[in-house]
Amino acid sequence: MKIAIIGKGTSAIITALHLIEDDHDVEFFYDPDVKPLSVGESTTPHIQQLIFRVLDISIGELADAGIVSYKNGIKYLKWGKGKSFRHHFSGGESAFHFESGILNKFIHDHLENERGIVYHAERVNGYDCEDDQVIINGKEYDFVVNCAGWNDKSEYYKPIFETVNSAILYTRDTIDDPTYTLHTATPDGWEFGLPFPDRGITKCGYLYNDKLSDPQIEGKKISWTPRFSKKVIQNRYEAYNGNRLFFIEPLEALSLLYYDSVASDIVDFLKNGRTHIAYQEANESYLSAMTEYFLSLSWYYSYGSEFDTPFWKNVKARSNVYFNSQSYTNRLDSLLESYYISSHTSEDKGFLKIGCFARHDFKDVHCGMTQIPIEKHLEGVFKYRITPLQPCDDNVE
Numbered sequence: 388m389k390i391a392i393i394g395k396g397t398s399a400i401i402t403a404l405h406l407i408e409d410d411h412d413v414e415f416f417y418d419p420d421v422k423p424l425s426v427g428e429s430t431t432p433h434i435q436q437l438i439f440r441v442l443d444i445s446i447g448e449l450a451d452a453g454i455v456s457y458k459n460g461i462k463y464l465k466w467g468k469g470k471s472f473r474h475h476f477s478g479g480e481s482a483f484h485f486e487s488g489i490l491n492k493f494i495h496d497h498l499e500n501e502r503g504i505v506y507h508a509e510r511v512n513g514y515d516c517e518d519d520q521v522i523i524n525g526k527e528y529d530f531v532v533n534c535a536g537w538n539d540k541s542e543y544y545k546p547i548f549e550t551v552n553s554a555i556l557y558t559r560d561t562i563d564d565p566t567y568t569l570h571t572a573t574p575d576g577w578e579f580g581l582p583f584p585d586r587g588i589t590k591c592g593y594l595y596n597d598k599l600s601d602p603q604i605e606g607k608k609i610s611w612t613p614r615f616s617k618k619v620i621q622n623r624y625e626a627y628n629g630n631r632l633f634f635i636e637p638l639e640a641l642s643l644l645y646y647d648s649v650a651s652d653i654v655d656f657l658k659n660g661r662t663h664i665a666y667q668e669a670n671e672s673y674l675s676a677m678t679e680y681f682l683s684l685s686w687y688y689s690y691g692s693e694f695d696t697p698f699w700k701n702v703k704a705r706s707n708v709y710f711n712s713q714s715y716t717n718r719l720d721s722l723l724e725s726y727y728i729s730s731h732t733s734e735d736k737g738f739l740k741i742g743c744f745a746r747h748d749f750k751d752v753h754c755g756m757t758q759i760p761i762e763k764h765l766e767g768v769f770k771y772r773i774t775p776l777q778p779c780d781d782n783v784e
Contacts, residue, residue, distance in 0.1 A: 388411045388412070388529040388530055388657060389411075389412045389414070389527070389528050389529050389530075390406055390411050390412065390413050390414075390528060390529060390530045390531065390532065391413075391414055391415075391416060391521065391523050391526075391528040391530075391531040391532070392406075392413055392414070392415050392416070392531070392532050392534060393415075393416045393417075393511050393531065393532070393533045393534060393535045394415075394416075394417060394533070394534035394535035394536070394629065394631070395415060395417040395423060395491065395495060396423065396487065396491065396534060396535075396629055396630070397428060397487055397490075397491060397629070397643065397646075398534045398628045398629025398630070398631075398632075398643075398646045398650075399415065399532075399534040399535075399628075399629060400491060400494050400495070401434065401437065401628070401643070401646050401647050401650050402532050402534060402628045402629075402646075402649075402650040402653065403415070403498070403504070404437050404438065404441045404442070404650075405437070405647075405650035405651055405653070405654050406532075406650075406653075406654060407441055407502070408437075408440060408441045408654075409654045409657075409658070411654075411657070413504060414504065414505040414506070414507065414526075414528075415495075415504065415505070415506045415507065416507045416509055416510075416511045416523065416524070417506070417507070417508060417509075417535075418509075418510040418511075418535075419508040419509075419510075420510070423487065423488060423491070424487070424609075425486055425487050425488025425489070426486070426487055426488075426556060426590075426592075426609075427484065427485075427486055427487075427556070427579075427581040427590030427591075427592065428484070428485055428486075428487055428581075428637075428640070428643070429458055429482065429483070429484045429485070429568050429579075429581055429640045430458070430482040430483055430484075430485070430640055430643050431476075431482050431639075431640050431643065431644045431647075432476055432480035432481060432482045433643075433644060433647045434482065434483075434643055434647060435449075435481070435482060435483060437647065438494075442494075442497060444497070446481060446482075446483055449483065449490070449493075450483070452493075453585050453586075454485065454489055454490050454493050455483035455484060455485045455490060456483060456484045456485075456565075456566075456581075456582060456583045456584060456585065457481055457483060457484075457565075457566045458481065458482040458483050458484050458566060458567065458568055459475060459476060459481055459482075459566045459567055460473055460474050460475040460476050460567055460568075460751075461473070461474045461567060461568045461569075461570050461639060462474075462563070462564050462567040462568070462569050462570070463570050463571075463572075463755060463756075464569065464570070464571040464572065465571055465572035465573075465692055465693050465694070466570070466572045466577075466687075466690060466691075466692050466693075466755075466756060467690040467691065467692065467755065467756030467757060467758070468693070468756065468757060468758045469692070469693035470755075470758050472751070472754070472755025472756075472758075473567060473751065473755070474639075474748065474751045474752055474755065475747075475751060477745075477747040477748070482640070484568065484581040484582065484583065484590075486590065507524070507526075509524050511523055511524065511535070514531060514624075514625075516624055521624045521625070530624055530625070530626070530657065530661075531624060531625050531626075532625070532626045532627070532628055532653060533625060533626070533627050533628075533631050534627070534628050534629035534630075534631055534632075535629075535631055536630055536631060537612075537630065537631065538616075538627075538631060542616055542617055543614040543615060543616055543617065543633075544614060544615055544616075544617060545613070545614055546613045546614065546615070546635055546681065547681050547685075547709055548681075548685070548702070548705040548706060548709055549596065549613055550576070550596070550613070550635070550636050550638075550684065550688065550702055551576045551577070551594040551595055551596050551636050552596055552597060552598075552610060552611055552612065552613055552636075553594070553595055553596065553597045553608065553609065553610040553611075554592040554593060554594050554595075554608070554609050554610075555592070555593040555595075555602065555604045555605075555606040555607065555608050556590075556591070556592050556606050556607045556608075556609065557591050557593075557604070557605060557606030557607070558588050558589070558590055558591065559580070559588065559589045559591050560587065560588055561589060562582045562583075562584060562587065562588070562589055563580060563582070563589065564582060565582050565584040566582070567582070568580065568581060568582075568640075569581075569582075569589070570638070570639075572692035572693065572694060572699075573593065573595075573694070574600075574694045574696045574698070574699075575593070575594075575595035575596070575599070575600040575602050575696070575698055576593075576594045576595040576596060576698055577594055577638075577692075578591060578592065578593045578594060579591065579592045579594065579637060591606075592637070593606070594636065594637070595698070596698055597610060599697050599698050599701070600697075600698065611634055613634065613635045613636065614633065614634075614635075615632065615633030615634075615635070615677050616631070616632045616633060618670040618673065618674075619632060619649055619652065619653070619669060619670060619673040620653070620656055620666050620669045620670055623661050623666075626653045626656070628646055628649050628650060628653070629646055632646075632649060633645075633677065635680065635681075635684070636684070638684060638687060639683070639687070641680055641683060641684070641743070644743065645676055645677075645680060648676055649673060649676070652669050652672050652673060653669070655669065656668075656669045678713075679742040679743055680742065680743075681709065681742075682709075682710065682713055682717075682741060682742040683741060683742030683743055683744060684706070684742075685706035685707075685709040685710040685713075686706075686710055686741050686742065686744070686752070687706075687752070688702045688703060688706035689703060689706045689707045689710050690703075690756035690757070691703035717741070720768060720769075722739060722741075722749065722753075723764055723765060723768045724768060724769060724770075724771075725738040725739035725746075726738075726739050726746055726749055726750065726761070726765075727765055727768065727770055727771075728771060729746045730746060
């Protein structure tokens with residue numbers, strides 16, 4: 388299929404790579420009068436795997452070129468009981484930190500110069516449909532994925548509970564941990580820190596809720612309305628991704644994780660013939676993913692922080708209610724039993740899953756937040772005796 392992508396941000400790149408991987412022809416449209424916002428971002432391992440699969444560019448090559456820096460996980464400070472801890476990527480995987488203005492330009496230049504991808508420096512105000520084709524600025528396409536900013540508010544849901552909605556961006560000339568994203572709790576919310584060791588700097592964002600505070604910190608202020616679209620597949624001809632689809636907040640780089648998942652769902656929708664059933668399946672999958680997303684966020688915030696401030700009182704109470712109301716399996720005794728069973732069996736049956744997180748994540752985060760080792764948590768927890776299965780006697784009738 389010939390597919391138009393509106394926008395040039397990170398989500399547009401992720402979407403394009405998934406479509407290219409499935410042998411679709413893609414073209415980009417972007418407004419030349421809108422200067423892209425270059426901000427510090429980080430990823431999960433899914434993104435570097437996608438870049439390597441489609442473009443044959445490794446994370447090592449990107450790091451050697453000074454385009455990204457390695458990320459082995461997230462280091463938390465002042466969350467939970469207040470002590471620092473690390474949430475590692477499982478399986479020895481790595482991700483990266485980047486500035487969107489640097490990495491995105493590199494990827495776009497590669498797509499245009501090495502892959503021959505066409506770019507149209509044209510603002511798109513809408514499209515028409517004629518004879519099963521999408522007409523964008525007089526050009527014909529089979530489908531369009533809109534990754535360009537926000538849309539009408541009526542098409543969006545508000546989050547179940549709100550966390551942060553504003554940030555102050557600035558750069559620090561020191562590095563705390565060269566290969567871990569920093570998530571530092573503050574009285575107003577939390578601060579991310581993205582280390583770039585080659586440059587000796589950390590790109591920071593002080594995150595807060597502007598309904599509760601107005602921190603006086605020097606830097607570039609940005610704000611957003613946390614919300615998510617009612618559907619990812621808008622109709623037979625158009626899908627959303629990126630900020631056009633949703634943005635809540637940057638904790639754990641979950642947005643890019645789900646943008647990657649959504650791009651895969653869009654590919655599946657096209658594979659399945661854009662039928663009514665495919666439409667329904669894609670949109671149900673997306674809404675289930677959003678439920679996962681909020682469950683993941685509520686899990687982290689339910690531990691609170693060392694600060695007894697209006698932000699943390701509010702978000703801790705509301706996230707605890709949401710997390711515990713979703714399922715009885717979210718209760719601590721059930722989670723600990725699930726952890727014990729899954730860690731003593733040879734097969735991963737997904738016994739423990741909190742949103743997008745599994746057993747390894749549970750141990751890192753729960754033990755880090757509470758500052759209690761997993762062995763101590765398991766004391767007194769009912770344990771199902773696990774013994775090897777005995778081979779059956781074929782002679783027994």
